[in-house]
Amino acid sequence: MSDDAEPEDRPRPPPGALAGLGLGALGLLRAGVELQGVARRTVYWSIRGRRARGVVLRQCLEVGNRSVFFVSVTMGFIGMILVFQSGLQLLRAVPDLQMMGATFLEALVRDLAASLTALMLATRVGAGIAAEIGSMVVTEQVDALRMSGVDPVNHLVVPRFLASLVMTGVLIVWAGAVSFFAGCATAYFMFGVAPRTFLNPMLVDGGDLLTGLTKCLAYGAAIPVVSGWCGLSTFGGSEGVGWATTRAVVNSSLAVIILNFFISGASFLVFPP
Amino acid sequence: MAGERSLEVKVGVLVLVGIGILAGLVLVMGGLSLSRRFPLLVDFNNPGGLQTGAPVKIAGVRVGTVDGLEFRGSRPDPATGRRSLVRVRILVDERFHDEIHDDAEFYVTTQGVLGEQFLAIEPGTATRPVIRAGSVAEGVDPPRIDLFVARAYALLDDTVTAVRANRRQLGGMVDDLSGVLHNTNEILHRNGPRIDSILANTDQTIRDADGLVVSARERYVDGPQMRRIVNRAEAVLATIERDLPPLAQDARALTGRLNRIADGVGGEAQLADLRATLRETRSLAERANSIAGDAQAITTHVRGGHGTVGALLMDEEIYDDLQELVRDLKHNPWKFFWRE
Numbered sequence: 001m002s003d004d005a006e007p008e009d010r011p012r013p014p015p016g017a018l019a020g021l022g023l024g025a026l027g028l029l030r031a032g033v034e035l036q037g038v039a040r041r042t043v044y045w046s047i048r049g050r051r052a053r054g055v056v057l058r059q060c061l062e063v064g065n066r067s068v069f070f071v072s073v074t075m076g077f078i079g080m081i082l083v084f085q086s087g088l089q090l091l092r093a094v095p096d097l098q099m100m101g102a103t104f105l106e107a108l109v110r111d112l113a114a115s116l117t118a119l120m121l122a123t124r125v126g127a128g129i130a131a132e133i134g135s136m137v138v139t140e141q142v143d144a145l146r147m148s149g150v151d152p153v154n155h156l157v158v159p160r161f162l163a164s165l166v167m168t169g170v171l172i173v174w175a176g177a178v179s180f181f182a183g184c185a186t187a188y189f190m191f192g193v194a195p196r197t198f199l200n201p202m203l204v205d206g207g208d209l210l211t212g213l214t215k216c217l218a219y220g221a222a223i224p225v226v227s228g229w230c231g232l233s234t235f236g237g238s239e240g241v242g243w244a245t246t247r248a249v250v251n252s253s254l255a256v257i258i259l260n261f262f263i264s265g266a267s268f269l270v271f272p273p
Numbered sequence: 274m275a276g277e278r279s280l281e282v283k284v285g286v287l288v289l290v291g292i293g294i295l296a297g298l299v300l301v302m303g304g305l306s307l308s309r310r311f312p313l314l315v316d317f318n319n320p321g322g323l324q325t326g327a328p329v330k331i332a333g334v335r336v337g338t339v340d341g342l343e344f345r346g347s348r349p350d351p352a353t354g355r356r357s358l359v360r361v362r363i364l365v366d367e368r369f370h371d372e373i374h375d376d377a378e379f380y381v382t383t384q385g386v387l388g389e390q391f392l393a394i395e396p397g398t399a400t401r402p403v404i405r406a407g408s409v410a411e412g413v414d415p416p417r418i419d420l421f422v423a424r425a426y427a428l429l430d431d432t433v434t435a436v437r438a439n440r441r442q443l444g445g446m447v448d449d450l451s452g453v454l455h456n457t458n459e460i461l462h463r464n465g466p467r468i469d470s471i472l473a474n475t476d477q478t479i480r481d482a483d484g485l486v487v488s489a490r491e492r493y494v495d496g497p498q499m500r501r502i503v504n505r506a507e508a509v510l511a512t513i514e515r516d517l518p519p520l521a522q523d524a525r526a527l528t529g530r531l532n533r534i535a536d537g538v539g540g541e542a543q544l545a546d547l548r549a550t551l552r553e554t555r556s557l558a559e560r561a562n563s564i565a566g567d568a569q570a571i572t573t574h575v576r577g578g579h580g581t582v583g584a585l586l587m588d589e590e591i592y593d594d595l596q597e598l599v600r601d602l603k604h605n606p607w608k609f610f611w612r613e
Contacts, residue, residue: 060284068287098384109298167284170291177294201302202389205326209299 038229042161045154055159063125064167071175079179083186101198110208113176115260118219122252126227130248133231134241157228168220207271222255310364311406315379316357321415323381328391329363337365374401380413
């Protein structure tokens with residue numbers, strides 16, 4: 001607010017390289033602190049808070065059911081593309097596609113289903129959450145909530161967080177199945193691999209399943225928290241809402257990728273291949 | 274309220290579908306089988322990359338799964354007495370039980386070119402009894418490609434090092450070998466007819482030797498002479514076999530008698546008499562020897578024509594004189610009574 005107090009006729013000199021670096025670092029640090037504050041409050045209100053009946057359910061419908069078509073189409077095509085391309089590459093190395101289904105299933109369970117679906121959800125759900133909360137911020141509804149003694153995180157982020165925690169997992173499992181069966185059809189029609197041969201769970205073990213489920217939970221938690229933080233930190237008018245939406249998609253996707261890196265690394269250490 | 278209920282149903286269906294797919298994956302991953310299974314234990318020293326959950330197959334058809342692997346170390350199994358590092362527990366569908374016999378073979382093999390390893394069962398001989406559930410079998414260890422590659426690498430490395438270190442000697446050796454081959458070729462080329470002749474002679478010699486062997490066989494192995502010798506030997510052996518027991522019996526009886534005689538002259542007095550007798554006998558023998566010497570000397574003397582008897586026996590003139598005398602006395606008996 002102090003920036004707004006400065007007179008308009010005294011423009012600030014542009015920061016030097018070092019000052020720019022420091023400014024960026026400080027901004028990143030501030031963002032990290034704000035994000036962890038939102039995350040901490042989200043977890044706190046998820047445990048301690050009370051919600052009106054049906055609020056979480058409506059968010060479940062919004063996050064889950066209304067994403068089914070989008071996720072099914074994208075993951076179905078991704079499954080087909082992955083199997084087609086990997087089949088072509090595999091045929092160059094060995095003329096044997098018996099294990100293609102098993103390796104594809106392992107990759108889906110361990111990583112691809114969760115990460116790709118989460119990236120899709122980051123675009124759809126993250127953008128929706130940020131736009132909704134951001135517009136409430138710019139229309140000062142959030143301020144009204146604060147004045148009423150209600151934590152906006154409890155009221156706006158927590159229902160989406162709980163809904164996402166459940167429905168992201170469900171959507172990832174569903175999308176993984178769609179992707180696998182789309183890949184199975186591609187393998188059958190393009191390479192003549194029988195569905196019974198393709199449906200080979202031999203390479204999937206408990207470690208793969210646990211890694212996949214951990215990613216489901218992590219992405220389900222990260223997307224609404226990051227998007228909610230982006231929405232709550234909206235400033236300006238309708239243009240600010242647009243920026244908040246963009247930041248929500250970018251930051252949620254980044255969160256998915258970074259979490260994927262760390263969870264995959266931990267999984268590699270705990271369940272070595 | 275109806276809208277709320279519809280919303281709940283929609284979300285509930287989606288959650289149920291998700292849980293169903295997840296449960297299906299877990300069941301398929303765990304080798305879903307509704308049939309009963311029986312356990313078998315297979316010992317390996319190195320089961321390669323076999324993992325828990327890997328399929329068990331007979332002739333390429335899945336019949337069960339690997340339930341677990343236990344590292345046993347080098348301690349011997351009290352039941353079998355064998356030492357094997359790893360024991361693999363497998364679960365096989367009960368409907369395949371009758372197909373696996375007690376001489377079945379268990380080995381680890383690979384599916385496809387890049388595939389995972391699985392445990393294959395050769396069912397064994399159909400006439401053998403069916404394998405017991407829970408019994409311990411000895412598995413055939415998979416070939417150690419890594420070990421083979423390591424050893425082959427070491428061998429190649431040694432070979433290359435040796436070749437590099439002895440390049441000059443090897444070059445000389447190859448040159449010498451080439452020279453030897455060249456000379457040999459020249460000798461063969463120059464002496465072609467002689468070599469042909471040598472070979473022909475060798476061939477003839479071999480044929481002769483073959484004929485010789487055949488003749489020798491006919492004569493000494495299959496011939497009547499050898500058969501006769503064998504028959505005689507058999508007869509001799511039969512005679513020995515027949516006569517040996519009575520001979521042995523007689524010898525035993527003789528020995529018994531000699532023992533009894535020896536026992537009879539066992540007294541000190543008799544032994545003293547025997548010794549005295551022997552001494553006298555020796556003295557007598559010495560005297561006889563002396564007499565014989567004297568007689569021999571006399572005979573030699575007589576043969577030499579010495580002395581009266583010698584002259585009488587050996588001198589022809591005396592014999593003639595005596596013969597003349599006897600003839601004269603026969604014709605003139607009066608000369609016996611005539612005295613001058």
